[in-house]
Amino acid sequence: MFTEDLDAFLDEADFAVAATLQGGATGAVKAIFDAAYLEALGVSGTGPTALVKAAAVVAADVGKTLTIGAVAYTIRNREPQDDGAFVLLRLQAP
């Protein structure tokens, strides 16, 4: 059976960054982080997200922090992408 190398999509030499899941090893989660502009109720804000391998952040991790750079975001939602190999994490800033 063909086994996909999902890490190829999360190369830190390209767009991914090392992130630390609360209770996990430092920098163990590879994530493509985005914080696009998002206006909520007329207030200027951003919508931080992290695309990670589904196995790296499981459903039970929702509510934990994911530290990216020096910022400890709280994981608020975990959205499976396409075939479910990746999930998009919706993050709350501290």
Place this chain on the structure above:
Amino acid sequence: MADHIRQQLRGAVATAVTGLTTTGTRVYPYRVYALQPGTELPCVSVYVTGEEASGASVGTMVEREVTVHVRGFAAGATVPDNTLDQIAKEIETVLAGGVTISGRAVTLMYRGCDIEFEAADKPYGAIDLRFAAMLFNAASAPDAPL
């Protein structure tokens, strides 16, 4: 010539809600551009989006019922419902005594509110408090309340 009585009313309400404990001097007119969370929250926005008018029974007098919106905004680590209710408490308290425009006392009747929440990088909330004011003026003098 004085400002239109609607403008005078907005100004008087904005003055009345300036300096409240939660929102301080962060009192703005209607915002068509986004509020900046780092410097402008929590805050209130004072504006009028319309009025109902009818001819009064005396001469050419105009009777207006103006709805003034006092909209509070807040953000928080959790849904800021408590902050919004605190903002509402402070606004309702200070507006209970009405305002004065051109030397005329104007009563503000609380007409209700709508509360909204939305998530971005943190939870944001807004409370839209509606107050009705009855204003009278001569048809030829919309700047002079009777």
